[in-house]
Amino acid sequence: xxxxxxxxxxxxxxxxxxxxxxxxxxxxxxxxxxxxxxxxxxxxxxxxxxxxxxxxxxxxxxxxxxxxxxxxxxxxxxxxxxxxxxxxxxxxxxxxxxxxxxxxxxxxxxxxxxxxxxxxxxxxxxxxxxxxxxxxxxxxxxxxxxxxxxxxxxxxxxxxxxxxxxxxxxxxxxxxxxxxxxxxxxxxxxxxxxxxxxxxxxxxxxxxxxxxxxxxxxxxxxxxxxxxxxxxxxxxxxxxxxxxxxxxxxxxxxxxxxxxxxxxxxxxxxxxxxxxxxxxxxxxxxxxxxxxxxxxxxxxxxxxxxxxxxxxxxxxxxxxxxxxxxxxxxxxxxxxxxxxxxxxxxxxxxxxxxxxxxxxxxxxxxxxxxxxxxxxxxxxxxxxxxxxxxxxxxxxxxxxx
Numbered sequence: 001x002x003x004x005x006x007x008x009x010x011x012x013x014x015x016x017x018x019x020x021x022x023x024x025x026x027x028x029x030x031x032x033x034x035x036x037x038x039x040x041x042x043x044x045x046x047x048x049x050x051x052x053x054x055x056x057x058x059x060x061x062x063x064x065x066x067x068x069x070x071x072x073x074x075x076x077x078x079x080x081x082x083x084x085x086x087x088x089x090x091x092x093x094x095x096x097x098x099x100x101x102x103x104x105x106x107x108x109x110x111x112x113x114x115x116x117x118x119x120x121x122x123x124x125x126x127x128x129x130x131x132x133x134x135x136x137x138x139x140x141x142x143x144x145x146x147x148x149x150x151x152x153x154x155x156x157x158x159x160x161x162x163x164x165x166x167x168x169x170x171x172x173x174x175x176x177x178x179x180x181x182x183x184x185x186x187x188x189x190x191x192x193x194x195x196x197x198x199x200x201x202x203x204x205x206x207x208x209x210x211x212x213x214x215x216x217x218x219x220x221x222x223x224x225x226x227x228x229x230x231x232x233x234x235x236x237x238x239x240x241x242x243x244x245x246x247x248x249x250x251x252x253x254x255x256x257x258x259x260x261x262x263x264x265x266x267x268x269x270x271x272x273x274x275x276x277x278x279x280x281x282x283x284x285x286x287x288x289x290x291x292x293x294x295x296x297x298x299x300x301x302x303x304x305x306x307x308x309x310x311x312x313x314x315x316x317x318x319x320x321x322x323x324x325x326x327x328x329x330x331x332x333x334x335x336x337x338x339x340x341x342x343x344x345x346x347x348x349x350x351x352x353x354x355x356x357x358x359x360x361x362x363x364x365x366x367x368x369x370x371x372x373x374x375x376x377x378x379x380x381x382x383x384x385x386x387x388x389x390x391x392x393x394x395x396x397x398x399x400x401x
Contacts, residue, residue, distance in 0.1 A: 009193045013132045013141060020186045021128060022145050024084075024121030026152035027091075027183050028064055031118055031176055032057065033156035038169035045169070046104045053104070056111045058358065063115020065354035068123040070116070072347020073209055075124050077200060080131070080343070081193040087120020088184040095177035099170055121183060123346045130335040130342035131194040138336065139276040143328030147269025158255065212338045212345045220393035221334035222345075224289070226352035227385040228326045231292060233357040234382065235261075235316060238364035238375040242316075245370055246309040257313060261320040268324025281329035288325035289390050293383040295319035300376035312372060319379065326386075333393075356382075 010017060035042075042053050067087075074083040094114035101107035125145070133141050163172045212218050243254040275284055298315035331349060338345035360382070366374045 009196070010132070010191070011194075013129070013137075016190065017132075018141065018144065019148075020190050021125040022148035023183060023186060024125040025145055026148065027179060028115075028118045028122045030152040030156050030179065031095075031114065032060060032064075033152070034160040034163075034176055035169060035172050036157050037161035038164045038172050041164065041169045046107070048104045055108050056104075059108045059112040060115040061354050061358045063112045063117075064119045064122070065115075065351045065358065067116035067119030068347045068350035068354070069209065070347075071120040072123045072127065072343040072345070072350070075127055075195070075343035076341055079193050079195050079197075079200060080124050080128050081191060084120050084124045084187055084191065087117045087124075088180075088187045090117035091121070091180045092177065092184050093117075095173065095180040099173035099177050118180075119350065121187075123350045124343065126331060126335065126346040126349070127342040128191075128194045130346070131199075134336070136276045136281075139281040139329050139332035140273045142331045143269050143273035143276060146328045146331070147266050147273070147324065209344050209348065212341055212348055215337055217393045217395070218334050218337040218345060218348075220389045221330050221337065222348050222352055223389035224285075224386050224393070225327065225330045225334065225349050226356040227382045227389060228289075228292065228323055228330070229353045230356040230360045230382040231296065231319060231379050231386075232265075232323050234360045234364050234375055234378040235320060237361040238372070241365070241370075242309075242312065242372050242375060246372055247313065248309075261317050264317055264321035265324040268321045269328060272325045272328060276329070281332055284325055285329045285333070286390065288322045288329075289383070289386050291322040292319055292326065293380075293387055295322065296376070296379040296383040299372070300380045303372040303376040309372070319383075 036057075039053050042056075043049065046053070071083050071087055091114060094110055094117050098107055098110035098114055101110055126142070129138065129141050129145060160172055163175055167175070239258060240254065243249045243257055249257060272284060295315040295318045299312060299319065302309075302312050302315070334349055335342050335345050360378050363378055364375045
């Protein structure tokens with residue numbers, strides 16, 4: 001009888017495998033953004049405040065962050081496939097619970113469970129890439145993986161808006177449940193184990209987490225990864241107000257501007273993947289972090305000056321684009337430092353990423369809807385943390401890696 005647990009182990013990265021891993025990486029971000037246009041309808045039908053409905057997003061982000069800290073070490077201990085299979089199955093069940101939720105409390109609980117289960121795909125996809133690739137190939141693969149995955153949060157709000165108009169918010173959540181089912185079918189039908197038995201950990205479950213955190217260079221790259229994502233999430237959270245209220249753009253013009261910035265980020269990821277064959281990832285990251293800091297400072301200067309608000313679009317574009325050169329390469333550099341504990345390393349990277357996003361998102365609106373100063377301050381501080389983290393990873397003997 002067919003059993004996905006008895007399939008021949010995978011030993012090399014293929015195009016089909018990469019596409020499935022990209023789907024796993026994109027499902028979490030897609031689940032984050034697909035239902036955002038449905039918030040007003042959910043507020044009315046569930047008779048809840050806007051703040052209460054936003055708890056469904058917070059719960060999902062917390063689930064994504066905490067879940068990676070669970071599934072990562074599990075995959076180091078029991079192999080990649082079994083935790084991924086169980087997490088994917090749970091994601092389908094949790095998605096159905098959300099679509100059927102009779103009230104807000106059940107929906108928030110369902111979204112928390114949904115985030116916990118969806119995190120398995122995100123964290124284990126990175127670990128599998130680390131299992132199967134090294135060096136420049138690893139950097140190139142991570143850049144492609146994150147670039148493909150990066151398309152999800154770009155298209156999700158637009159698709160979600162169209163779906164909400166015709167299907168309602170529950171219909172949107174059922175579409176998400178269908179996507180979860182596709183993810184599960186791909187896991188069960190295509191993927192196989194990538195970590196040999198002799199590479200698995202045998203000590204305490206949390207030993208892997210404590211071990212990777214104790215690695216100074218890995219921790220530096222993890223902080224760099226999280227702080228860079230913090231810059232991106234600050235921009236995403238504040239962009240509707242900055243572009244429409246400050247710059248005076250219409251909703252459609254804002255959508256176009258958001259798309260241009262997103263394509264800059266995605267394009268940078270593809271370019272970064274090609275550069276990985278010729279330029280060491282660390283050199284690319286160093287140059288991109290410098291651009292990130294420079295552009296963040298430019299946003300700060302413009303936001304506190306009398307300059308036309310429309311000028312903010314220029315440094316924001318280049319800041320977003322620089323992120324595309326950082327995320328994939330930093331992932332490759334970080335996981336190269338932890339060797340066989342790639343699951344735990346991936347967990348720390350992903351957990352820090354989502355916790356950083358959950359932290360900075362509400363801070364961008366502290367000064368109201370008519371100011372870009374909070375955004376600029378958060379971008380600049382996050383970029384400074386990224387620079388400090390990169391400096392902390394330097395060694396006396398090596399600079400090319």
